[in-house]
Amino acid sequence: MVDKSSRLDAVFHALADPTRRAMLHDLGQQPRTVGELAAPFDISLAGASKHIQVLERAGLIQREVQGRVHLCRIDARPLHAGAEWIRHYERFWNRKLDALEALLKAEDAARPAAKPARKPRTPRRKP
Amino acid sequence: MVDKSSRLDAVFHALADPTRRAMLHDLGQQPRTVGELAAPFDISLAGASKHIQVLERAGLIQREVQGRVHLCRIDARPLHAGAEWIRHYERFWNRKLDALEALLKAEDAARPAAKPARKPRTPRRKP
Numbered sequence: 001m002v003d004k005s006s007r008l009d010a011v012f013h014a015l016a017d018p019t020r021r022a023m024l025h026d027l028g029q030q031p032r033t034v035g036e037l038a039a040p041f042d043i044s045l046a047g048a049s050k051h052i053q054v055l056e057r058a059g060l061i062q063r064e065v066q067g068r069v070h071l072c073r074i075d076a077r078p079l080h081a082g083a084e085w086i087r088h089y090e091r092f093w094n095r096k097l098d099a100l101e102a103l104l105k106a107e108d109a110a111r112p113a114a115k116p117a118r119k120p121r122t123p124r125r126k127p
Numbered sequence: 128m129v130d131k132s133s134r135l136d137a138v139f140h141a142l143a144d145p146t147r148r149a150m151l152h153d154l155g156q157q158p159r160t161v162g163e164l165a166a167p168f169d170i171s172l173a174g175a176s177k178h179i180q181v182l183e184r185a186g187l188i189q190r191e192v193q194g195r196v197h198l199c200r201i202d203a204r205p206l207h208a209g210a211e212w213i214r215h216y217e218r219f220w221n222r223k224l225d226a227l228e229a230l231l232k233a234e235d236a237a238r239p240a241a242k243p244a245r246k247p248r249t250p251r252r253k254p
Contacts, residue, residue: 006145008143008148012139013139021212076216076217087210
């Protein structure tokens with residue numbers, strides 16, 4: 001439970017920064033070196049490395065060391081826990097909409113003219 | 128674009144803490160006062176207020192001031208943007224699985240015995 005919670009902390013924390021989200025977007029295209037990941041941003045290599053470490057701690061990046069080159073690959077699996085967490089509240093949101101719909105239907109059914117649902121419209125003004 | 132990005136920053140940052148996630152869970156049951164929200168946690172009222180402010184900045188809580196009582200309600204709508212962001216990577220993840228499946232099917236089709244798919248199994252050892 002604690003492990004799952006701290007993994008969620010790490011995943012949401014990793015996603016709470018536009019540079020890190022952009023890095024994940026880049027890695028969604030293909031694996032990249034640390035230098036390639038840093039290139040589009042106006043930050044130092046050390047700054048980029050810190051962002052990459054945050055993504056690594058969340059399990060969203062796998063780093064492969066090939067001599068002096070560090071190749072990073074996306075690992076989207078930890079996102080599932082985050083998606084599941086959010087989905088719970090989407091259900092909650094949908095339930096509110098369902099309750100509203102049920103209320104409107106109940107009000108409709110309680111109107112004096114019984115079952116007017118499928119009755120064809122009669123013109124208000126006759127010629 | 129900047130606004131959407133900073134909203135995502137705020138939402139993911141709000142979700143990156145177990146106390147704030149637990150508060151949202153409580154608010155999913157019913158609206159709560161600040162005191163009620165703070166009660167389950169071993170934190171000061173001031174500490175709880177800071178967490179509530181983070182949730183408010185992300186638009187996840189609406190606060191209604193009724194005299195001296197501040198009543199908090201969940202607003203799950205900002206979570207949609209977060210869910211959409213994550214879904215993009217789930218699709219990416221699924222595409223990887225689809226690509227793997229396609230590769231396996233292609234390998235299968237390229238085997239010497241043409242179209243063995245629906246051929247019934249023949250026993251290896253005959254009596």
